[in-house]
Amino acid sequence: MPAVAVTPATRAAAAPEVACPRATPPVPPPATPSAPAVDSGQRKVGGEALATAGLAIPPDVPPAPAVTATSWLVADLNSGMVLGGCGPHERRTPASVQKLLLVAALMPRLDPAKVVEVTRDDLKDLDPGSSLMGLVEGGRYSIESLWLGLLLKSGNDAANVLARVGGGERGRQGGIDAMNDEARRLRANQTHAATPSGLDGPGQYTSAYDLALIARACFSREDFRRYIATRVAEVPAQPGKPAFQIVNDNTLLDRVPGMLGGKTGFTQLARQTYVGVVERDGRRLAVTLLGAETAPLGSLGEAIALLDWGFSLSPDASVGRLVTPxxxxxxxxxxxxxxxxxxxxxxxxxxxxxxxxxxxxxxxxxxxxx
Known part of the structure; x- marks a missing residue:
């Protein structure tokens, strides 16, 4: 189905882009640096209708919900159809949803049973106030435990270790390079990683469309689906530290019917970010959003609203598609x-x-x- 007033021809002939419905947060968000310009050709990846900084939805469908997210996308992971979006190719700061790119790049390479030792360099540049799994220097952990710590607790420490181990001779930078190689392979052309964890780094960005490509790659893996849906995991004892449990911080797992898993993110620069996937009646919809505020709904509330909207549409309603390698x-x-x-x-x-x-x-x- 054609999209509403978002093709280049329509813009040239009539009109301004259709504005995305916006919810107004109670407190104006802080100013953030402008994102790099997006190449005009790359804005058309997935379809002409997606080449917009505004709203792209099919005609004659219910209005999209008003959200604070500066860009978002809803897509069917089974069919690859994009149901709608707001500025789908606009570059934004990812925060911890970047960890999904680490998964896509390195989970196929790393043996989950392998045990690795945490080094001082893995931990030295981490803010103690950031999200951590709780690794200790000299501790020995299985790759599977590190994946669980990454996905359940958004462990920035786990991200550093996984990137180093997966990066081979080049260490952590090799892991980051692998992430960028994977982004190119997936055709996520508006994505560039500077850190493995999603902590802010120079020249780091992604888009709502690219996150859907990355989510599709992750959720195609049985091991990832199992990890992301785990409620509680046990981390074995280490010298000077007893065994402890980590609890999945995705509260939507028990609140949203059919929730397969999701990943949250937040930095002051990125604001709230989120990627989540829900399956109902054989349809598997992904929502990706960037730049959301904590009120009035927060990223989780906005994700629920966008998913409910997506499930209200006909399965053949679309404004584009998710490309594949x-x-x-x-x-x-x-x-x-x-x-x-x-x-x-x-x-x-x-x-x-x-x-x-x-x-x-x-x-x-x-x-x-x-």
């Missing part, structure tokens, strides 16, 4: 096959041209023919 490969194969056909045609022409004709004439001459 396979789309790029298909295009490349099509191009290569096209080049192959062209090469064959050229070869055929060459076969019929002068050199072979000269050989034929010489053979006929030798045989007394003209």
């Amino acid at each position: 396979e789309d790029r490969r298909s295009s490349s194969l099509w191009l290569m096959s096209g080049l192959g056909l062209g090469a064959a045609l050229v070869a055929g022409v060459l076969i019929m041209t002068t050199p072979w004709r000269r050989i034929g004439r010489r053979a006929r001459r030798d045989a007394g023919q003209r």
Whole structure:
């Protein structure tokens, strides 16, 4: 279905972009630095209707809820259809939802049973007031425990260790490089990681659309779905520290029917961010939002409102789609096959041209023919 007043042609012909419905927080949010400009071609990834800083929803559907999030997207992870969004390709600061990119990049590489030792460098640059799993220097933890600490408690310490281990010889920076490589593979072109945890770093950004691509990759993995839905996990005892439990901080798991899991984030720069997935009646919808305020609903309340809106729409309502790495490969194969056909045609022409004709004439001459 076409989108409402958001195509480039419509903007040129009539009108301003459709403004996103906005809820007004009781206290104006602090000013944040402007995000880098988005390349015009990249704004069209997933469909022309998504190339907007404003609202993109199908026609003749219920109005999208008013939220404080500066950008958001609702998509069907099964079909890949984008149901609607606000500034879906606009670059924003991710906060801890960045950890999902760490998952997408490194979970396929790391053996969950492997035990690794925490170093001083893993912990030295962490704010004690930030989200931590509770790792101790010299402690030995399984990769699986680190994933649980990352996803249940948003452990920035766990993120540093996982990035270092997954980064190989290049250590933590190698893990960050792997995250950026994975973003390119997923075609999340408005995403760049500077830290493994999502703590603010220079030149770090993402978009609501890209987060949906990353969420789709994560939720396609059975191990990730199991981790993200775990309510309570046990962290084994370490020297000088007893065993302890970590409890999933995603309160929507027991509040929203069909909630498969979600990831929250917050920094002063990013404000509240969120990625969540809910399954109902065979539909698996993801919501991604960036730049939300704590009131009146907060990121969790806004996520519920957007998901309820998405489930109210027909399954065939869409304004675009989530691209896949396979789309790029298909295009490349099509191009290569096209080049192959062209090469064959050229070869055929060459076969019929002068050199072979000269050989034929010489053979006929030798045989007394003209």
